[in-house]
Amino acid sequence: MTGTSTEQGYDPTQVEAKWRARWAERGTNQPDLDKAERPFYNLMMFPYPSAEGLHVGNLFAFTGSDVFGRFQRLQGHDVFEPIGFDAFGIHSENYAIKIGVHPGELIPRNIVNFRRQLERIGGMFDWRHELATTDPAYYKWTQWLFLQLYRAGKAYKRPAAVNWCPFDKTVLANEQVIAGRCERCNTPVEQRILDQWFFRITDYAERLLQNLDRLDWSETTATAQRNWLGRSEGAEIAFELPAGGAIRVFTTRPDTLFGATFMVLAPEHPLVREITTGERRYDVEAYVRAAASRDLVSRKIGEEDKTGVFTGAYARNPATGEAIPVWIADYVLMEYGTGAIMAVPGHDERDFAFATLHGLPIVRVVAGAGEDAKTPLQEAYIDNIEGRLVNSGQFDGQPALEAKSAITRWLESRGAGKGVVQYRLHDWCISRQRYWGPPIPIIYCEACGTVPVPEKDLPVLLPNIPDFRPDDTGVSPLARHEEWYYVPCPQCGRRARRETDVSDTFLDSAWYFLRYPSTEFADRPFDPARTKKWLPVTTYIGGNEHAVLHLLYSRFICMALQDLGHLHFEEPFTRFRAHGLIIKDGAKMSKSKGNVVIPDDYIAKWGADTFRMYLMSLGPFQEGGDFRDAGISGPRRFLDKVWSLVGDAARCAPGEEIHRHIQVKWHQTKRKVTEDTAGLKYNTAIAAMMELLNTLREENCSSREIVRDLVIMIAPFAPHFAEECWERLGHHTSVFDAEWPSWDPDLVVEDEVEVVVQVNGKTRSRVRVPRDADESTVVAAAERDDAVQRFMAGKAVRKRVLVPNRLLNLVVQ
RNA sequence: GCUCGGGUGGCGAAACUGGUAAACGCAAGGGACUUAAAAUCCCUAGGGCUUUGGCCCUUGUGGGUUCGAUCCCCACCCCGAGCACCA
Numbered sequence: 001m002t003g004t005s006t007e008q009g010y011d012p013t014q015v016e017a018k019w020r021a022r023w024a025e026r027g028t029n030q031p032d033l034d035k036a037e038r039p040f041y042n043l044m045m046f047p048y049p050s051a052e053g054l055h056v057g058n059l060f061a062f063t064g065s066d067v068f069g070r071f072q073r074l075q076g077h078d079v080f081e082p083i084g085f086d087a088f089g090i091h092s093e094n095y096a097i098k099i100g101v102h103p104g105e106l107i108p109r110n111i112v113n114f115r116r117q118l119e120r121i122g123g124m125f126d127w128r129h130e131l132a133t134t135d136p137a138y139y140k141w142t143q144w145l146f147l148q149l150y151r152a153g154k155a156y157k158r159p160a161a162v163n164w165c166p167f168d169k170t171v172l173a174n175e176q177v178i179a180g181r182c183e184r185c186n187t188p189v190e191q192r193i194l195d196q197w198f199f200r201i202t203d204y205a206e207r208l209l210q211n212l213d214r215l216d217w218s219e220t221t222a223t224a225q226r227n228w229l230g231r232s233e234g235a236e237i238a239f240e241l242p243a244g245g246a247i248r249v250f251t252t253r254p255d256t257l258f259g260a261t262f263m264v265l266a267p268e269h270p271l272v273r274e275i276t277t278g279e280r281r282y283d284v285e286a287y288v289r290a291a292a293s294r295d296l297v298s299r300k301i302g303e304e305d306k307t308g309v310f311t312g313a314y315a316r317n318p319a320t321g322e323a324i325p326v327w328i329a330d331y332v333l334m335e336y337g338t339g340a341i342m343a344v345p346g347h348d349e350r351d352f353a354f355a356t357l358h359g360l361p362i363v364r365v366v367a368g369a370g371e372d373a374k375t376p377l378q379e380a381y382i383d384n385i386e387g388r389l390v391n392s393g394q395f396d397g398q399p400a401l402e403a404k405s406a407i408t409r410w411l412e413s414r415g416a417g418k419g420v421v422q423y424r425l426h427d428w429c430i431s432r433q434r435y436w437g438p439p440i441p442i443i444y445c446e447a448c449g450t451v452p453v454p455e456k457d458l459p460v461l462l463p464n465i466p467d468f469r470p471d472d473t474g475v476s477p478l479a480r481h482e483e484w485y486y487v488p489c490p491q492c493g494r495r496a497r498r499e500t501d502v503s504d505t506f507l508d509s510a511w512y513f514l515r516y517p518s519t520e521f522a523d524r525p526f527d528p529a530r531t532k533k534w535l536p537v538t539t540y541i542g543g544n545e546h547a548v549l550h551l552l553y554s555r556f557i558c559m560a561l562q563d564l565g566h567l568h569f570e571e572p573f574t575r576f577r578a579h580g581l582i583i584k585d586g587a588k589m590s591k592s593k594g595n596v597v598i599p600d601d602y603i604a605k606w607g608a609d610t611f612r613m614y615l616m617s618l619g620p621f622q623e624g625g626d627f628r629d630a631g632i633s634g635p636r637r638f639l640d641k642v643w644s645l646v647g648d649a650a651r652c653a654p655g656e657e658i659h660r661h662i663q664v665k666w667h668q669t670k671r672k673v674t675e676d677t678a679g680l681k682y683n684t685a686i687a688a689m690m691e692l693l694n695t696l697r698e699e700n701c702s703s704r705e706i707v708r709d710l711v712i713m714i715a716p717f718a719p720h721f722a723e724e725c726w727e728r729l730g731h732h733t734s735v736f737d738a739e740w741p742s743w744d745p746d747l748v749v750e751d752e753v754e755v756v757v758q759v760n761g762k763t764r765s766r767v768r769v770p771r772d773a774d775e776s777t778v779v780a781a782a783e784r785d786d787a788v789q790r791f792m793a794g795k796a797v798r799k800r801v802l803v804p805n806r807l808l809n810l811v812v813q
Numbered sequence: 814g815c816u817c818g819g820g821u822g823g824c825g826a827a828a829c830u831g832g833u834a835a836a837c838g839c840a841a842g843g844g845a846c847u848u849a850a851a852a853u854c855c856c857u858a859g860g861g862c863u864u865u866g867g868c869c870c871u872u873g874u875g876g877g878u879u880c881g882a883u884c885c886c887c888a889c890c891c892c893g894a895g896c897a898c899c900a
Contacts, residue, residue, distance in 0.1 A: 220894095224817075234900085250899095306898085332900075333898075333900090336899045336900075353898095544818095544895080545894085619826065620826095623819085625825070630824085631838065631840090633838095634837085637838095638838090640853095683827085686838090687836065690837055761832095761879090761881040762881090799880060809832080809881060811880045811881090
């Protein structure tokens with residue numbers, strides 16, 4: 001194999017610049033959104049335009065999505081691959097504060113850099129449909145979305161706790177609270193109660209859960225959503241108070257009701273004041289105050305001792321009739337269930353710890369194998385659903401599982417309880433007391449109350465104020481901007497005030513995929529015809545860090561929009577695949593770990609195509625890989641060799657005869673590359689192409705037909721390179737308009753196969769036999785083999801196992 | 814603590830989801846070409862024995878099922894990600 005050649009070597013810089021220009025000129029990456037016949041919406045999670053630019057981990061994800069889009073295009077689909085920027089939010093704002101540049105100035109600058117990087121890597125993006133969530137033409141519709149939910153009664157305002165840093169005097173997101181302290185200044189964080197806007201996502205909990213079963217999603221992602229939704233079946237039970245009324249609790253273990261020896265209310269529970277007796281008032285109030293000042297995060301960690309105080313009140317256990325003491329403790333959370341529990345210390349770890357610490361009685365009501373009512377409890381006996389009830393009156397002896405429903409029915413018949421379903425999911429708080437987001441389109445009027453901004457007045461523009469820092473009022477900086485803050489009431493015209501909270505970034509990203517196909521329409525968020533043609537998204541690829549919030553919120557928004565008649569579907573992402581992470585020095589790439597690799601220098605040195613191939617060959621796309629720059633020369637050598645092979649093929653006469661075994665390799669490769677690329681197993685698809693190349697070089701074969709197929713198969717991975725090779729093979733159209741190679745099922749198997757011969761499960765030899773040879777033929781061949789004979793040593797064959805075309809195992813003695 | 818992933822050569826990884834463990838690539842060693850280097854090309858290569866014919870061992874650890882286990886089952890160890898007092 002001589003690399004002949006008077007021709008030019010492969011120069012990626014030149015080739016890539018040429019094809020970027022030509023794609024732009026020809027509109028290669030711009031499908032006709034109205035006339036497309038086989039629409040395929042290939043979506044990648046849009047990036048947040050950080051000041052650092054895209055790192056290698058980001059480009060791994062973008063490239064993997066682009067490979068898939070280009071592959072689908074070669075399969076004959078009209079692929080729409082849009083891109084945009086998730087540019088609002090606390091990250092941008094905090095960074096802007098840190099370096100003292102206004103986010104309105106910083107973000108456009110970052111976007112320019114992102115655009116440059118994304119173009120350079122060769123993404124098949126349709127830039128005509130680029131969007132940024134910070135663009136008033138976009139957030140006008142984010143605000144519109146809020147109004148639709150508000151009108152439908154799905155948005156409401158209520159007091160809720162936020163994390164508050166008393167030093168920085170600002171509201172913090174949960175992620176900014178590290179071990180109960182502010183991530184920036186290390187000051188202990190407190191909680192503050194503010195009036196905030198919520199979306200009623202909990203109304204959709206059951207649908208969000210049910211639909212998961214029919215979505216083609218990564219199983220890990222679906223599982224994460226199931227866990228987050230947290231469906232529990234149980235009972236709501238009333239414990240009567242002597243003075244009238246009752247404390248209602250939720251439990252998943254009604255079968256342990258007879259073991260409820262005390263009750264605990266969350267400190268915020270509305271009944272606390274009412275039931276506390278005079279002599280306990282001081283202790284209880286002190287405890288409530290202390291709980292209120294604790295930050296939200298450490299409250300939920302649960303490592304500390306289980307503090308609490310007795311209210312002095314008693315309630316009646318509906319099963320035993322006994323009066324049991326009512327305590328308050330911060331291990332009970334107001335946001336879950338009813339904010340009150342029946343404590344069963346015998347069968348709940350937390351209740352056990354609390355009872356031990358405060359000297360409360362512990363009763364066994366479930367006995368496992370070899371235990372009875374009197375077996376002492378050293379710790380809470382939890383995994384007891386296989387056990388039988390004891391100390392439980394008429395239910396003694398029943399299996400715990402049966403007793404669950406039996407006791408629930410018994411309570412129902414006496415009006416003391418009922419079976420209910422609970423979710424962990426909370427309503428979505430969309431209020432942010434910050435500057436850098438879309439203002440929530442609400443006006444407060446003394447006369448008319450809460451008035452939504454009329455749709456004709458949208459967008460409510462985010463004013464460009466120089467001091468965008470949060471201050472110690474706990475209110476958004478927008479409140480300081482008077483000519484913005486005060487507006488005439490849309491209903492009565494009197495002076496009114498604007499809502500100063502902006503909405504959560506997750507709201508921006510919960511609908512951006514609806515906007516992409518319709519970016520040119522100024523008068524509607526998403527055009528009905530376009531939406532009908534392109535949505536739901538065919539394939540969505542993104543990071544598993546968004547497995548829960550972003551994907552769940554997007555699903556909720558689509559459900560709500562469908563219910564309101566705006567959409568024809570309720571699940572936005574037909575297929576979702578989570579990409580893996582790129583590891584460097586044993587850790588995920590992140591700025592805080594200091595192991596971020598900036599791709600620009602690699603691309604400049606090796607070319608985008610080599611870099612793409614390298615990233616895709618690191619490991620399975622859905623698992624990620626380990627970045628070591630040493631390996632990048634491999635893919636480059638591959639492309640160099642293909643380059644020279646294309647030169648040979650261009651000179652080679654068409655229709656050259658091809659040996660059978662090369663044909664087999666060729667067709668096997670087509671099958672493997674097709675299947676593996678479709679399954680996102682890019683690393684093995686690339687390996688298969690390398691094998692084919694090695695075979696062609698060993699056999700000194702430069703068949704035009706084979707090289708042509710190879711170039712098409714390389715195209716999703718190395719698009720500029722493939723275009724250039726395609727042209728050198730004499731084509732005048734884009735390689736992406738070519739047809740993906742098909743394989744002949746008769747040509748993927750050799751006529752003669754090698755069958756492994758094992759004796760007692762150990763490989764001893766291999767014999768060549770015709771394909772699909774029957775057992776007697778294979779056995780005969782094996783028995784003629786010297787090595788096999790040696791290991792058989794005249795012993796009788798007790799059993800033969802034949803795996804056709806693969807293996808024969810002879811079991812002797 | 815809980816829920817998902819995952820542990821295979823010097824390194825990244827592959828193995829039709831029970832059938833030749835280590836494909837493909839990187840790094841390495843030897844050779845060819847060259848005044849030289851780079852590039853390129855050819856050869857070697859999991860470990861250990863060896864009488865040079867081969868033989869034995871090897872997929873985190875220990876058991877099990879099977880003619881046969883990287884793959885299935887049980888117990889344990891380690892790494893990564895997410896959730897975290899959810900009653």
